[in-house]
Amino acid sequence: MRFSALKVFTQGLSGNKGWTPHWRDPEPKAEYDIILIGGGGHGLATAYYLAKNHGMKNIAVLEKGYIGGGNVGRNTTIVRANYFLPGNSEFYSHSLKLWEGLSSDLNYNVMFSQRGLINLFHSDGQRDAFARRGNAMVNQGDDAVLLDPDGVRKHLPYLDFDNGRFPIFGGLYHPRGGTARHDAVAWGYARGADQRGVDLIQNCEVTGIDIENGAVRGVQTSRGPIRAKKVAMVAAGRSGQVAAMAGMRLPVESHVLQAFVTEGLKPCIDHVVSFGMGHFYISQSDKGGLVFGGDLDFYASYGQRGNLPMKEHVMEAAMTLMPMIGKARVVRSWGGIMDMTPDGSPVIDTTDTDGLFVNCGWCYGGFKAVPASGYAYAHLIATGQPHETATGFRLDRFRTGVGLIDEEGTGSQHNLH
Numbered sequence: 001m002r003f004s005a006l007k008v009f010t011q012g013l014s015g016n017k018g019w020t021p022h023w024r025d026p027e028p029k030a031e032y033d034i035i036l037i038g039g040g041g042h043g044l045a046t047a048y049y050l051a052k053n054h055g056m057k058n059i060a061v062l063e064k065g066y067i068g069g070g071n072v073g074r075n076t077t078i079v080r081a082n083y084f085l086p087g088n089s090e091f092y093s094h095s096l097k098l099w100e101g102l103s104s105d106l107n108y109n110v111m112f113s114q115r116g117l118i119n120l121f122h123s124d125g126q127r128d129a130f131a132r133r134g135n136a137m138v139n140q141g142d143d144a145v146l147l148d149p150d151g152v153r154k155h156l157p158y159l160d161f162d163n164g165r166f167p168i169f170g171g172l173y174h175p176r177g178g179t180a181r182h183d184a185v186a187w188g189y190a191r192g193a194d195q196r197g198v199d200l201i202q203n204c205e206v207t208g209i210d211i212e213n214g215a216v217r218g219v220q221t222s223r224g225p226i227r228a229k230k231v232a233m234v235a236a237g238r239s240g241q242v243a244a245m246a247g248m249r250l251p252v253e254s255h256v257l258q259a260f261v262t263e264g265l266k267p268c269i270d271h272v273v274s275f276g277m278g279h280f281y282i283s284q285s286d287k288g289g290l291v292f293g294g295d296l297d298f299y300a301s302y303g304q305r306g307n308l309p310m311k312e313h314v315m316e317a318a319m320t321l322m323p324m325i326g327k328a329r330v331v332r333s334w335g336g337i338m339d340m341t342p343d344g345s346p347v348i349d350t351t352d353t354d355g356l357f358v359n360c361g362w363c364y365g366g367f368k369a370v371p372a373s374g375y376a377y378a379h380l381i382a383t384g385q386p387h388e389t390a391t392g393f394r395l396d397r398f399r400t401g402v403g404l405i406d407e408e409g410t411g412s413q414h415n416l417h
């Protein structure tokens with residue numbers, strides 16, 4: 001079923017009884033050409049582009065829970081292309097371009113809203129760093145504007161500009177950045193993949209990866225064994241556990257990241273804003289809730305929930321930057337599991353096992369990467385060659401030390417990225 005204004009209108013007149021499910025609920029087949037382990041944003045996008053760009057159909061996405069139950073439905077929905085280093089910048093630039101056409105490509109409204117992102121700075125040194133970043137963004141072909149305090153004030157008059165400790169010196173404005181409805185992204189890619197013949201199999205946990213003579217043969221699952229010519233791991237926070245099934249030890253640590261949402265309010269924050277001196281960033285959802293987050297919880301865990309000290313830390317930072325937020329009531333908080341690499345950049349690569357591929361390490365920024373990651377991973381799986389936008393995301397950079405993409409310059413400690 002295709003969506004259109006006419007369809008919505010006619011369905012409205014007929015009691016909305018003609019809508020069909022977004023995707024089928026098939027039984028797993030005995031064998032597939034390609035199995036993707038993980039039905040998050042990256043797995044679903046990969047399946048979609050394998051079918052759409054490479055004409056492949058005999059594909060299964062195996063998801064241990066339900067579509068949208070992982071980080072793809074837990075993030076704070078920010079989309080941006082404001083990376084500094086080659087390796088990252090061309091990749092995220094490609095992703096932003098895919099976002100700009102995504103609703104029409106998927107025939108599904110992902111509610112992509114280019115409301116602009118402002119990264120605030122609070123010292124001369126930070127201004128220099130953001131000016132360099134802005135130049136890199138412009139050189140890459142993306143957009144960036146360096147704002148002085150008055151420029152920021154025009155966009156964000158409600159901030160505490162003259163805070164005694166952290167006065168606002170200005171901001172780096174990225175007008176094409178913004179937000180998207182995260183569930184819709186999962187559902188849109190799932191529907192698009194299903195329409196092209198991909199089997200989306202929920203409640204199907206992969207428990208083992210079968211390897212014979214150095215080549216992958218299939219997987220063991222909670223719903224029985226399934227053979228496959230190629231197996232692609234794309235399990236985000238569980239990447240380390242899934243790769244261990246193939247005898248691999250990935251250079252990732254899994255950490256908790258929390259998010260918060262307030263009761264619905266009238267429109268008051270119409271950008272994405274990020275504090276430069278504390279871990280706090282915020283936007284307002286289309287339902288009116290203020291959606292915000294901060295830093296990792298700082299301990300490795302697979303628990304999808306966070307602890308109180310980080311909540312307190314985020315609330316303090318919020319009150320420092322934006323005292324008006326003290327009047328809003330937080331109604332929900334949750335956590336997700338980040339697979340953090342030692343340089344903070346991801347991996348899209350082949351492995352030492354024939355037919356086995358790895359996609360991981362998206363840290364806390366993998367939502368905006370969903371379109372380009374799916375695009376590049378599909379290219380790698382279908383052709384055996386890295387896509388031109390993702391040649392730097394090699395796994396062996398952590399073994400050799402060559403080609404590290406350390407965007408933040410914080411060294412090799414996973415949870416500092």
Ligand SMILES: Cc1cc2nc3c(=O)[nH]c(=O)nc-3n(C[C@H](O)[C@H](O)[C@H](O)COP(=O)(O)OP(=O)(O)OC[C@H]3O[C@@H](n4cnc5c(N)ncnc54)[C@H](O)[C@@H]3O)c2cc1C
Pocket residue numbers: 037038039040041042043062063064065066068069070071072073074075076077078079204205206207234235236237238242257258259293334335336337338362363364365366367368369
């Ligand atoms: C609080 C929070 C805020 C964030 N904010 C942002 C943001 O604003 N912008 C941004 O760009 N990024 C953000 N992120 C990061 C982003 O959400 C993730 O990097 C990205 O969603 C990870 O990729 P995914 O969607 O494929 O992951 P997931 O949705 O987690 O998909 C992985 C799937 O693999 C499945 N799986 C795991 N093990 C198995 C198995 N053995 N068998 C079968 N299936 C398995 C899981 O159930 C899961 O559904 C945030 C994350 C969190 C938690």
